[in-house]
Amino acid sequence: MSNFDNENEAIADKEDKEVALAMQTPDVEDDPKAMQNDVAAVEYSPVAFALLFVGLALAVLLAALDQTILSVAIPAIVTDFQNFSSMSWIITGYLLTATAFIPTYGKAADIFGRKSTILVAIVIFEVGSAICGAATSMNMLIVGRAVAGLGGGGILSLVITIISDIVPLQKRALYQGVIVAVFGLASVAGPLLGGVFTDHINWRWCFYINLPLGGVAIVAVVLLLRLPPGTTSDISKSVKRMDYLGTFLLVLGIVFVLLALSEGGNEFAWDSGFVLGFLFAGVVVLVIFVLVEWKVAVEPVIPLSLFRNRYVAIVFFCSFFNGMSFMPLVNYTPTYFEVVNGDSPVGAGIDTIPLVLALMFSSLFAGVFITATQRYYPLVICGAVFQxxxxxxxxxxxxxxxxxxxxxxxxxxxxxxxxxxxxxxxxAQAASSDEDLSLVTSNNNFWQQVGGVLGVAIASSVYSTRLTSSLAVLAPNASVDYVKNNPSALRVAPASVIPPDEMGGVIDSYVQGLSYIFLLVVPFAGVLLIGSLFVKRAKLTKPVEMGVA
Structure with missing residues (x-):
């Protein structure tokens, strides 16, 4: 989730604004908060501000759509590339890089300026989208998804930071509501738009649509956004403080674990040297990552000091398991309707609307409830039960x-x-100190995303293993390779690969595989429920930065 930074306020009078924009205090480069507090509010004409905000909203729409538009296209992509075993990487490839580089973008924005950094993020996202649209193999598509995630993770957080810079504190709630609406629009429109493209044009347009939208966003930022250039007085010193080693180790460790989970039960047995070796290597690298964050990093990707607050730590724990429930449900529910019910991609998008609408409106209700009662923990408990x-x-x-x-x-x-x-x-915010508010908020988002990455990998592995074992019993004469690699073409399969009298067994096998993804939500939510019992129970006593799902 992205969050508004409520620490910024306009500090210059109208006649001093241009001077304030051109000047920086001598020690700003060593104190990002000082830079934030020293940013003067830029005065825009109503038309210029409206155009700029539309451009920023389009940038958010880019990244938000990318999280939902593909859900209905996955069966067609798998069929085109004949590669079932790498299916989960279509999702996790994006999430992995988007999650790992969020802290890096925050530091880069302080060093190089918001404008330059968000332009780089949008361009990277556009390049990744172009690679995905032109992909000639599953591996090329996954590389494109990873590149797009590298940019997409920065877009979401940077737009919120920029809005905090240009909108007075008293009016930020209004613009936050617009961003919530953009995410809601993406949640509903994504599966439908993806279905239309997949049904009537080609799934590649799920990626190509990003190019014109991103182009408009780039033009708006270049022509209309006016902010200080960043703490350029000592770039080399600031760059050295960024945690490149920690970021590399984190990504490498998670990739090793994901490789083991995605290939286990598919290309390799669970007790094979490949699976066990990569699991072991992943754990070792992640242990080294923790040691680097603890002993070496000047500004670590994950500040371990946050875990000294047990209430903050338990919320991170809950968010991790919340992500493990969230991502598999959102990404595999349309696949269920396509394969099991025989829906077209558009039909699968329509059938998924109850899930995304309920998510959107209950999220808005949660905001209203918390504002009215100043209590949040009943919703954590109820949410886990409902899940x-x-x-x-x-x-x-x-x-x-x-x-x-x-x-x-x-x-x-x-x-x-x-x-x-x-x-x-x-x-998370209620449990944190005022000075750690933004840091805790971003790390809470980080742990939810990491949970989502691992949740998708585990769900995909269980899905594949269950599908294969069910086919052996329910459709023993069907071609396993064809069934797994052609989910969007099962009902038109030649009799030589799926005997007509075994088509029902093939569909039932998919029911077995996909339904276990939904069953996994029960233990994930159960652990979340246990964790929620230890969440700090208190009324809110300070302003908070409401999240955007």
Whole structure:
């Protein structure tokens, strides 16, 4: 999630603003907070501000759409590239780089300035999108997704920071509401738009659509955004403080673990040297990462000092498992409707609307509830319960489930996700000190994203293993390779690869595989529920930065 930084206020009178923009205090480069507090509010004409805000909103829409538009296109992509085993990397490749580099973008914005940094982020995202659209293999697509994530992770956080710079404190809630609306629009429109592209043009347009939108955002930022250039008086000193080693070790360790999870049960047995070796290597690298963050890094990617506050640590724990529930549900529910119910991509997008609408409106309700009552922890507990119940009921779905069942189950799961997305952000902030507010907020988002990455990897592995074992029993004469690599073409398969009398067994095997993804939500949400019992229970006593899902 992205969050508004409520620490910035206009400090110069109208006649002093131009002077304030041109000057920096001598010690600003050593104190980013000092730089933030020294930024004068730039005065825009109503038209210029409206155009700039539309450009920034388009940048947010880019990254938000990218998280939902692909969910209905995954079966078609797998069919085109005939590569089932790498399916999860379409999602995790983006999330991994987007998550790992969020702290780096924050530091880069202080050093080089917001304008230069967000332009770099948008351009990187555009390059990644172009690579994905032109991909000739699954590996090329995954590389493009990783490049796009490298830019996308920066876009979300930088837009919020820029809005904090140009909008007075008293009016930020209004513009935060607009950003929430943009995310809501992306949540609903993403699966539908992805379905239209996949059905009527080509899944590649799920990526090509980013190019014109990003172009408009770049023009708006270049022509209209006016902010100080950054702390350029001693760039070399500031750059050296960035935690490159920690970022590298974090990404490498997670990649090793993901390789083991994605290949286990597919290309290699779970007890094979490949799987066990990469799991071991991943754990070792992550242990080294922790040691580097503790003993070496000047400004670590993950400040371990935050974990001294047990209430902050328990919220990070809860957010991790919340991400493990969130990402598999959002990304694999459309696949279920396409493969099991035979929906077109557009139809799968429509069938997924109850989940995303429930998520969006329950998130907004959570904000209203917290504002009215100043209490957040009941929503954490209720959210975990709704997730577990919704996931458990979705596990019972099959090809014969009626519309009422499907809609009701998705609504319950969506309510649970919406409650926890907002309330956990507030819980983290309520447990933190004032000086750590922004740091705790960004790290809470970090742990949720990491949980999402691992949740998708685990869910994909269970899905694949269960599908393969079910096919051996329910459709023994069907070609396993064809069934797994052609999820969008099962019902038109030649009789030589799927005998007509075994088509029902193939569909039931997919039900077995995909339903276990929903079943995994139950233990993930159960651990979240246990953790939520230890969340700090107190009324809010200070302003908070509301999150955007």
């Amino acid at each position: 577990a119940v919704g996931g458990g009921l979705m596990y019972t779905m099959n090809a014969d489930s009626n519309s009422g069942q499907k809609i009701g189950y998705l609504i319950l799961a969506g309510i649970g996700l919406g409650f926890t997305l907002q309330s956990l952000t507030i819980a």
